[in-house]
Amino acid sequence: MKQITVVTESSPGLLAQVSEILAERGINIETLNAETVQDYGVVIFTVDRYDEALVALRDAGVPAVSEDAIIIRIADEPGALARISRRFHDAEIRLRSVRIIRRDAGHGLVALSTERTERALELVKDVLIS
Amino acid sequence: MEAMTEDKALTAEDEGRLDDFYRAMEVESSRSLGYPSNAVFDYSDLYRFLHFPLNNIGDPFVESTFRVHSRSFERDVLRFFAKMYHAPEDDYWGYVTSGGTEGNMYGLYLARELLPEGIVYYSEETHYSVSKVLRVLALRNIMIKTLANGEIDYEDLRETVRIHRDVPPIILANIGTTMKGAVDNVDTIQEILRDFALPNFYIHCDAALSGMILPFVKDPEPYDFAAGIDSISVSGHKMIGSPMPCGVVLAKKKNVDRIARSVEYVGTLDTTISGSRNGLSPLFLWSAIRKLGPSGFRKMVVGCLKMADYAIDRLREKDIDAWRNNNSVTVVFPRPATPVLEKWQIAVFRDIGHMITMPHVTRDLVDELVGDIAGTEP
Numbered sequence: 490m491k492q493i494t495v496v497t498e499s500s501p502g503l504l505a506q507v508s509e510i511l512a513e514r515g516i517n518i519e520t521l522n523a524e525t526v527q528d529y530g531v532v533i534f535t536v537d538r539y540d541e542a543l544v545a546l547r548d549a550g551v552p553a554v555s556e557d558a559i560i561i562r563i564a565d566e567p568g569a570l571a572r573i574s575r576r577f578h579d580a581e582i583r584l585r586s587v588r589i590i591r592r593d594a595g596h597g598l599v600a601l602s603t604e605r606t607e608r609a610l611e612l613v614k615d616v617l618i619s
Numbered sequence: 620m621e622a623m624t625e626d627k628a629l630t631a632e633d634e635g636r637l638d639d640f641y642r643a644m645e646v647e648s649s650r651s652l653g654y655p656s657n658a659v660f661d662y663s664d665l666y667r668f669l670h671f672p673l674n675n676i677g678d679p680f681v682e683s684t685f686r687v688h689s690r691s692f693e694r695d696v697l698r699f700f701a702k703m704y705h706a707p708e709d710d711y712w713g714y715v716t717s718g719g720t721e722g723n724m725y726g727l728y729l730a731r732e733l734l735p736e737g738i739v740y741y742s743e744e745t746h747y748s749v750s751k752v753l754r755v756l757a758l759r760n761i762m763i764k765t766l767a768n769g770e771i772d773y774e775d776l777r778e779t780v781r782i783h784r785d786v787p788p789i790i791l792a793n794i795g796t797t798m799k800g801a802v803d804n805v806d807t808i809q810e811i812l813r814d815f816a817l818p819n820f821y822i823h824c825d826a827a828l829s830g831m832i833l834p835f836v837k838d839p840e841p842y843d844f845a846a847g848i849d850s851i852s853v854s855g856h857k858m859i860g861s862p863m864p865c866g867v868v869l870a871k872k873k874n875v876d877r878i879a880r881s882v883e884y885v886g887t888l889d890t891t892i893s894g895s896r897n898g899l900s901p902l903f904l905w906s907a908i909r910k911l912g913p914s915g916f917r918k919m920v921v922g923c924l925k926m927a928d929y930a931i932d933r934l935r936e937k938d939i940d941a942w943r944n945n946n947s948v949t950v951v952f953p954r955p956a957t958p959v960l961e962k963w964q965i966a967v968f969r970d971i972g973h974m975i976t977m978p979h980v981t982r983d984l985v986d987e988l989v990g991d992i993a994g995t996e997p
């Protein structure tokens with residue numbers, strides 16, 4: 490099941506907002522996991538209609554990350570991200586792109602684009618958000 | 620035989636719509652403070668060229684059988700920029716693009732062809748057009764943090780390059796970031812690359828706005844071919860001003876020639892990204908260059924920098940924490956309230972907003988904006 494992740498500044502209404510956007514288009518949420526990490530709200534979910542859900546969220550201006558990325562949280566210090574990419578490098582797993590999605594309060598949330606394999610997830614299990 | 624045209628007029632309703640649109644544009648263009656578009660220019664002496672289907676299709680340096688084009692003007696424009704950016708005299712190539720994005724695309728395309736295994740490093744505050752280009756070109760890429768002023772974080776870059784030292788680096792350096800006008804120091808970047816003794820690397824500069832500022836200030840940050848870069852993209856509609864978006868990209872000819880050799884289907888070699896290309900924008904740029912020239916541009920840039928300082932002074936008087944980077948006309952301040960953003964077409968990024976003191980921005984306009992910001996709670 491392909492997952493979607495929404496990361497925003499922690500706002501109590503985020504979960505309700507996401508549910509409402511999807512409900513309006515008749516998209517059903519199948520699994521859901523919401524948490525607050527530092528100052529961010531993170532909602533990870535799966536739906537019955539994946540592509541439509543992504544479009545609905547985009548139209549509503551909610552930044553959603555698709556299945557193609559692994560999201561991690563790391564300390565905001567020089568080389569922190571480099572050390573993560575080193576793990577992939579050593580494991581000979583190719584990262585297509587590494588993007589910082591948020592950075593504040595001493596931490597960064599980062600999207601790694603690579604195949605979402607068990608091996609890849611294992612490499613970042615200590616910092617994995619979704 | 621008669622030409623196949625028939626005179627058709629617009630309806631009164633359509634005419635009315637155009638009139639309304641005209642009036643709206645008159646107001647909006649002069650009140651724009653948040654986007655780096657110069658709104659004062661007069662190209663009316665060039666309007667007669669709107670009668671021709673100008674098309675600068677293909678390489679501006681190769682003659683074409685199609686003769687309704689302005690390539691000789693385009694080459695003059697390129698020569699002007701090449702000289703200004705200290706490109707090697709007989710070893711530069713480039714063209715007038717549709718804007719900053721196409722220039723970045725060309726630079727990164729060239730980099731990829733030269734270093735197919737390369738990884739692109741670019742900072743967090745890079746314009747989103749670069750992410751788009753990276754995706755289109757399927758280039759591997761790693762985003763690097765920025766310092767508080769918007770410059771790339773050199774320590775983070777160093778650590779990241781260290782880990783991937785077996786992969787050729789392709790650096791996308793920002794010469795004026797979109798939100799803070801920050802300039803990545805290409806000297807410092809090259810020191811880092813040299814420390815790792817990397818034999819092959821490529822530096823492309825996204826100089827969308829500041830590519831028309833730095834040549835005209837006393838102490839420019841290093842940014843051009845003299846500083847060791849490989850290609851540069853600058854927008855034409857930003858500082859110079861143009862009725863249509865345009866830009867210039869320049870690269871080293873020896874690099875362009877190297878990739879030309881590797882293209883399979885020799886004979887149809889067209890080195891530009893788009894095929895048919897705008898033949899009017901080179902005329903606009905050429906005419907601005909002829910009329911203003913380096914001294915006119917310098918005056919314009921000095922005026923914009925002064926206006927930026929004026930804005931900072933006025934904002935600080937109201938206890939608004941405003942600042943700008945060295946040699947930048949982008950004045951950064953805390954994100955203002957929504958009505959202010961809407962009225963002034965101000966772009967925001969997280970908790971900051973900015974005003975860009977382009978040549979059409981007057982003291983009156985700045986005063987009015989400052990009054991609005993100070994008069995509302997953020």
Ligand SMILES: Cc1ncc(COP(=O)(O)O)c(C=O)c1O
Binds near residue numbers: 795796825866
């Ligand atoms: C730094 C930077 N690079 C690239 C661009 C994209 O340029 P264009 O819109 O001319 O394609 C912009 C646009 O604002 C920019 O600010």
